[in-house]
Amino acid sequence: MLSIKNLHASIEGKEILKGINLEVKPGEVHAIMGPNGSGKSTLASVLAGREEYEVTAGEVTYMGQDLLDLAPEERAREGVFLAFQYPVEIPGVSTTNFLKTALNEVREHKGLEPLDAVSFLTMMKEKMKLVEIDQTLLSRSLNEGFSGGEKKRNEVFQMAMLEPKLSILDETDSGLDIDALRIVANGVNKLKTNDNATIVVTHYQRLLDYIVPDYVHVLYKGKIVKSGSKELALELEEKGYDWIKEEADTTTT
Amino acid sequence: MSKDNQILEEFTSKEYEHGWNIDIEADQAPKGLNEDIVRFISAKKEEPEWLLEWRLKAYRAWTKMKEPKWANVGFPEINYQDIIYYSAPKQKAKPKSLNEVDPELLETFKKLGISLEEQKRLTGVAVDAVLDSVSVATTFKDKLAELGIIFCSFSEAVREHPELVKKHLGSVVPISDNYFAALNSAVFSDGSFCYIPKGVRCPMELSTYFRINAANTGQFERTLIVAEEGSYVSYLEGCTAPQRDENQLHAAVVEIYAKKDAEVKYSTVQNWYPGDKDGKGGIYNFVTKRGICAGDNSKISWTQVETGSSITWKYPSCILKGDNSIGEFYSVAVTNNMQQADTGTKMIHIGKNTKSRIVSKGVSAGHSQNSYRGQVKVMKRAEGARNFSQCDSLLMGDKCGAHTFPYIDIENKSAQIEHEATTSKIGEDQIFYCTQRGIDEEKAVALIVNGYCKEVLNQLPMEFAVEAQKLLALTLEGSVG
Ligand SMILES: Nc1ncnc2c1ncn2[C@@H]1O[C@H](COP(=O)(O)OP(=O)(O)OP(=O)(O)O)[C@@H](O)[C@H]1O
Ligand SMILES: [Mg+2]
Numbered sequence: 044m045l046s047i048k049n050l051h052a053s054i055e056g057k058e059i060l061k062g063i064n065l066e067v068k069p070g071e072v073h074a075i076m077g078p079n080g081s082g083k084s085t086l087a088s089v090l091a092g093r094e095e096y097e098v099t100a101g102e103v104t105y106m107g108q109d110l111l112d113l114a115p116e117e118r119a120r121e122g123v124f125l126a127f128q129y130p131v132e133i134p135g136v137s138t139t140n141f142l143k144t145a146l147n148e149v150r151e152h153k154g155l156e157p158l159d160a161v162s163f164l165t166m167m168k169e170k171m172k173l174v175e176i177d178q179t180l181l182s183r184s185l186n187e188g189f190s191g192g193e194k195k196r197n198e199v200f201q202m203a204m205l206e207p208k209l210s211i212l213d214e215t216d217s218g219l220d221i222d223a224l225r226i227v228a229n230g231v232n233k234l235k236t237n238d239n240a241t242i243v244v245t246h247y248q249r250l251l252d253y254i255v256p257d258y259v260h261v262l263y264k265g266k267i268v269k270s271g272s273k274e275l276a277l278e279l280e281e282k283g284y285d286w287i288k289e290e291a292d293t294t295t296t
Numbered sequence: 297m298s299k300d301n302q303i304l305e306e307f308t309s310k311e312y313e314h315g316w317n318i319d320i321e322a323d324q325a326p327k328g329l330n331e332d333i334v335r336f337i338s339a340k341k342e343e344p345e346w347l348l349e350w351r352l353k354a355y356r357a358w359t360k361m362k363e364p365k366w367a368n369v370g371f372p373e374i375n376y377q378d379i380i381y382y383s384a385p386k387q388k389a390k391p392k393s394l395n396e397v398d399p400e401l402l403e404t405f406k407k408l409g410i411s412l413e414e415q416k417r418l419t420g421v422a423v424d425a426v427l428d429s430v431s432v433a434t435t436f437k438d439k440l441a442e443l444g445i446i447f448c449s450f451s452e453a454v455r456e457h458p459e460l461v462k463k464h465l466g467s468v469v470p471i472s473d474n475y476f477a478a479l480n481s482a483v484f485s486d487g488s489f490c491y492i493p494k495g496v497r498c499p500m501e502l503s504t505y506f507r508i509n510a511a512n513t514g515q516f517e518r519t520l521i522v523a524e525e526g527s528y529v530s531y532l533e534g535c536t537a538p539q540r541d542e543n544q545l546h547a548a549v550v551e552i553y554a555k556k557d558a559e560v561k562y563s564t565v566q567n568w569y570p571g572d573k574d575g576k577g578g579i580y581n582f583v584t585k586r587g588i589c590a591g592d593n594s595k596i597s598w599t600q601v602e603t604g605s606s607i608t609w610k611y612p613s614c615i616l617k618g619d620n621s622i623g624e625f626y627s628v629a630v631t632n633n634m635q636q637a638d639t640g641t642k643m644i645h646i647g648k649n650t651k652s653r654i655v656s657k658g659v660s661a662g663h664s665q666n667s668y669r670g671q672v673k674v675m676k677r678a679e680g681a682r683n684f685s686q687c688d689s690l691l692m693g694d695k696c697g698a699h700t701f702p703y704i705d706i707e708n709k710s711a712q713i714e715h716e717a718t719t720s721k722i723g724e725d726q727i728f729y730c731t732q733r734g735i736d737e738e739k740a741v742a743l744i745v746n747g748y749c750k751e752v753l754n755q756l757p758m759e760f761a762v763e764a765q766k767l768l769a770l771t772l773e774g775s776v777g
Contacts, residue, residue, distance in 0.1 A: 091728075091732050092731070092732075093728055094724075094728075095724070114731070114736075115728065115731040115732055116731040116732075116734050116735060116736045116737075118732075119731065119732050119733055119734035120734045124732075125732050127729065127732075130729070131723070131725050131726050131728075131729040132726075133726055133729070133730075133743070133744060133747055134747055134748060134750075135746070135747025135748055135749070135750030135751070136743055136744065136746070136747035136750075140743075141730075141733070141743070142733075144735055144739065144743060145730075145733035145734050145735050146734075148733075148734040148735050148736070148739070149734045152734070184747070185747075201733065205733065205734070
């Protein structure tokens with residue numbers, strides 16, 4: 044589904060990603076961990092097509108297409124979804140209105156008719172249950188004045204509505220309380236099929252108790268320096284990153 | 297008045313007693329403006345003597361005035377003697393079907409979601425007798441007549457209800473109020489008149505759109521709305537369809553008179569031709585709009601969405617004379633390309649416990665200039681007056697300008713005045729958030745701008761609001777990237 048080869052990207056002349064390789068197949072869950080500033084969000088942004096980042100080398104193939112060749116909205120319509128680490132506020136635009144616009148764009152791309160108000164609301168109701176999100180939140184301005192946890196829950200709600208093929212969740216767990224974490228994680232699990240894939244970026248192994256990854260990767264200084272099974276996350280939780288940093292620093296220098 | 301002027305005036309008006317020399321049969325007045333032209337217009341419209349006198353007074357006042365230069369707009373000198381001030385409503389050859397209508401115009405209609413029937417009406421395509429807007433307007437009029445509501449063209453009001461017109465005309469905007477108001481008073485072509493009797497709540501939105509004769513009100517439009525005690529009306533001016541006009545200069549006057557416990561809501565969507573990308577050919581829109589809350593507990597609320605014209609000079613205002621009266625001004629002004637807008641309001645607090653609220657949202661794109669100019673004046677006797685003003689500017693790109701000129705003038709210490717102003721840009725991160733969800737950049741901008749203008753758009757009647765939203769998107773088309 045997704046194949047990243049030797050991806051290099053920089054921002055304002057500073058190289059952040061320094062040769063990422065990653066293969067994601069349909070039905071898989073990949074966890075990406077790594078110290079602060081290692082480039083996790085950068086990778087997520089580059090995949091989603093944020094223009095500030097310049098890809099200097101490498102290639103990314105998504106469902107047989109050159110992903111880097113597509114505009115961000117085209118990627119989204121093709122099923123790439125990013126749950127933002129820091130969701131953006133849009134004053135005066137309700138989540139409902141926002142999602143209706145987005146969903147109809149995606150549908151148009153697929154050659155489908157726009158959803159009428161009734162079908163849209165029916166769909167909303169159904170997906171709201173999935174992440175136990177409140178109606179009142181959805182009629183407020185998008186993310187404006189939302190608590191940290193509410194923002195994250197709203198991201199997963201949007202994911203549920205848009206039914207992407209490749210979801211990238213950037214620290215969706217941070218900010219969620221213990222109950223919310225369980226609810227949101229279960230929501231993500233229910234959205235899982237054999238045809239879609241998920242990349243979860245997280246600092247905490249706890250999330251991975253709910254969303255069980257097939258692979259865990261450690262990103263450090265813009266490279267994936269270690270990959271393993273879900274046990275790797277447990278090991279990191281226990282030992283921290285120092286041993287990996289040491290390993291990586293000695294092999295690169 | 298100086299002695300010289302007085303003599304001059306007497307002399308000139310005397311001469312005219314002997315008559316004047318334009319052929320009354322002519323379809324069109326010769327270019328230029330003088331007393332003959334004013335007489336010609338009045339005669340053409342078969343007006344009573346008092347109205348002619350009123351026009352002449354306005355004309356004389358105008359000749360002594362200077363075009364205001366304080367607005368933050370620039371344009372080449374207008375030659376007022378090069379304008380034709382009267383031409384008879386022409387029976388243009390009607391297109392037989394929409395196929396004969398300018399495709400560019402049709403494209404715009406489509407984007408605005410205007411129905412086919414409506415498109416025909418707007419472009420003057422001949423329609424079936426049953427569907428003809430005249431019949432719609434007639435049933436509409438019957439309904440209003442039952443309630444004693446008068447809603448007709450200004451000329452008709454002069455003929456049918458001269459006492460009402462005479463009593464209120466110029467009572468809110470005096471003839472010599474300002475240069476453009478004086479000009480309008482001298483030469484106004486037609487417009488609308490609306491009268492709501494005591495205690496009547498007008499059951500529908502009164503839209504100029506339903507009025508027979510709405511077409512061809514011309515460049516000097518005059519509107520007068522009188523709301524008697526305890527009455528209510530919501531009045532809609534204009535229509536979101538693009539309006540092209542060969543006349544470059546537009547100087548309308550709107551007067552609203554609200555008596556005790558009356559409420560008038562006046563909504564405008566202005567979409568005159570803004571000119572091309574280089575600013576060529578657009579309309580100069582110099583409008584005077586003012587309402588007086590004459591009675592206690594009365595309320596006047598202005599809502600405007602200004603997207604058109606190459607130059608907009610417009611300050612819908614409220615004189616809050618009655619105690620506890622309320623004035624509101626909600627405005628969205630969008631400028632793109634070479635457009636210039638200098639718009640805002642004046643709230644004049646005279647009565648006790650009067651309240652005013654100003655919400656202004658400016659959006660500038662391209663090379664446009666967008667200014668908010670507002671005055672809050674609290675007079676000595678206005679004990680307990682309160683005002684809240686919110687003036688926001690949104691900039692798109694770095695070649696446009698946004699300016700705010702708030703003037704606050706307080707003569708009563710008990711006044712509570714709050715003023716908030718913000719200037720912002722649409723964030724890259726906001727756009728990216730939208731595009732990441734599948735919404736392209738242009739739509740994202742429209743969505744964000746609509747959100748930003750929400751508080752004002754919410755004031756508009758439902759159908760109007762939907763069209764206004766589309767209009768905002770249309771105006772900003774091509775302003776990103
Ligand atoms: N606009 C920018 N200008 C300069 N440096 C930037 C910019 N954006 C990101 N960076 C730098 O890129 C590096 C990687 O940032 P990134 O957000 O990808 O880290 P991360 O792995 O997601 O970290 P965290 O775990 O804290 O979320 C950091 O050093 C960051 O400061
Ligand atoms: Mg991050």
